[in-house]
Amino acid sequence: MTRAFNFCAGPAALPDEVLLQAQAELLDWQQMGISVMEISHRHAAFESMAAEAEQDLRDLLQVPDDYAVLFMQGGATAQFSLIPMNLLGKEADPLVACVNTGIWSQKATAEAARYAKTHIVADAQTFQNTTIPPLVEWDIPKQASYLHYTPNETIGGLEFHFVPEVESIPLVVDMSSTLLSRPIDVSKFALIYAGAQKNIGPAGITLVIVRKDLLDRVMPSTPSVFNYQRIADHGSMLNTPPTFAWYLSGLVFKWLKRQGGLSAMAEINKRKATKLYRFIDESDFYHNPIDPDCRSWMNVPFTLKDDALNACFLQEAEANKLMNLKGHRSVGGMRASIYNAVPEQAVDVLIDLMKDFEKRRG
Numbered sequence: 001m002t003r004a005f006n007f008c009a010g011p012a013a014l015p016d017e018v019l020l021q022a023q024a025e026l027l028d029w030q031q032m033g034i035s036v037m038e039i040s041h042r043h044a045a046f047e048s049m050a051a052e053a054e055q056d057l058r059d060l061l062q063v064p065d066d067y068a069v070l071f072m073q074g075g076a077t078a079q080f081s082l083i084p085m086n087l088l089g090k091e092a093d094p095l096v097a098c099v100n101t102g103i104w105s106q107k108a109t110a111e112a113a114r115y116a117k118t119h120i121v122a123d124a125q126t127f128q129n130t131t132i133p134p135l136v137e138w139d140i141p142k143q144a145s146y147l148h149y150t151p152n153e154t155i156g157g158l159e160f161h162f163v164p165e166v167e168s169i170p171l172v173v174d175m176s177s178t179l180l181s182r183p184i185d186v187s188k189f190a191l192i193y194a195g196a197q198k199n200i201g202p203a204g205i206t207l208v209i210v211r212k213d214l215l216d217r218v219m220p221s222t223p224s225v226f227n228y229q230r231i232a233d234h235g236s237m238l239n240t241p242p243t244f245a246w247y248l249s250g251l252v253f254k255w256l257k258r259q260g261g262l263s264a265m266a267e268i269n270k271r272k273a274t275k276l277y278r279f280i281d282e283s284d285f286y287h288n289p290i291d292p293d294c295r296s297w298m299n300v301p302f303t304l305k306d307d308a309l310n311a312c313f314l315q316e317a318e319a320n321k322l323m324n325l326k327g328h329r330s331v332g333g334m335r336a337s338i339y340n341a342v343p344e345q346a347v348d349v350l351i352d353l354m355k356d357f358e359k360r361r362g
């Protein structure tokens with residue numbers, strides 16, 4: 001068996017070690033003669049695995065004690081609605097400040113607009129989403145309940161390499177495609193959320209890390225299974241959680257710890273991204289339009305000199321077991337998503353193919 005190098009934006013590559021461990025444990029988990037998928041979430045063995053996964057995540061991110069960690073369902077898209085529903089219940093005329101940096105932040109804003117007035121404080125669209133408007137120019141209304149932004153735009157490949165200082169306005173961030181790629185200071189954020197299917201685990205689980213003092217603001221009409229306070233009170237098991245996804249995410253957290261934690265991942269991720277961008281910049285054949293200060297470490301979109309060559313490039317890539325490089329339809333060209341589980345060797349092999357292709361077709 002040869003594993004391919006998988007550059008998919010999500011659901012994305014999982015570490016081989018994790019998949020092999022899941023395979024080895026599939027029929028017989030913890031000497032019970034059954035799989036982790038086939039027992040009650042109320043079983044002591046499952047509960048202790050779930051608690052350990054939460055603790056490992058807290059260790060990796062150094063989550064302070066005054067934050068709740070919730071394992072939810074519905075993906076990041078559900079959070080686009082659940083965040084206003086959980087945070088705006090006490091406001092008569094709520095206002096949400098939003099930064100527009102691309103497709104995902106636009107979707108989050110559109111959903112928030114169903115529950116509150118929204119105000120775009122900075123709009124990267126003015127720069128075709130190639131750079132983040134300078135912080136000094138952001139127009140932040142003081143009465144905003146929170147400010148939402150997307151630290152990494154998975155489609156456009158635009159990433160914040162800073163946390164905006166916005167005085168007392170709580171920061172709410174969609175870290176779906178950047179969480180666990182490097183250390184972060186959780187205490188700078190009021191709420192962090194992320195769908196699992198990039199750096200965390202398989203699709204089906206969504207992480208929410210929220211400051212506990214914000215848990216008393218829910219709109220009364222919010223369904224119980226989406227009420228952060230109730231979920232926190234029940235250890236994310238108000239109803240049946242996605243048990244296999246939780247287990248597999250737990251294996252990923254242990255794998256990350258074995259790699260040396262998030263500082264070690266940051267070093268590798270930075271190196272992977274830097275070499276790919278450097279190669280693209282030095283070539284006249286490939287192009288990435290993003291401001292070098294705002295380039296994503298995780299998602300690297302690039303175009304070929306001639307779009308007519310795209311199909312041929314993808315065909316050659318797949319023949320060489322470099323999978324899922326097709327760019328998002330809104331951007332075109334290619335996109336290499338190089339999350340934690342994509343080894344540095346994959347980037348080296350991709351660069352070799354790109355070099356060779358340019359030599360023959362450039």
Ligand code: PMP
Binds near residue numbers: 075150154174176195
């Ligand atoms: N936000 C970002 C930044 C994403 O990349 C994605 C998925 N690619 C989403 C939100 C939507 O996530 P989900 O499909 O889990 O709802």
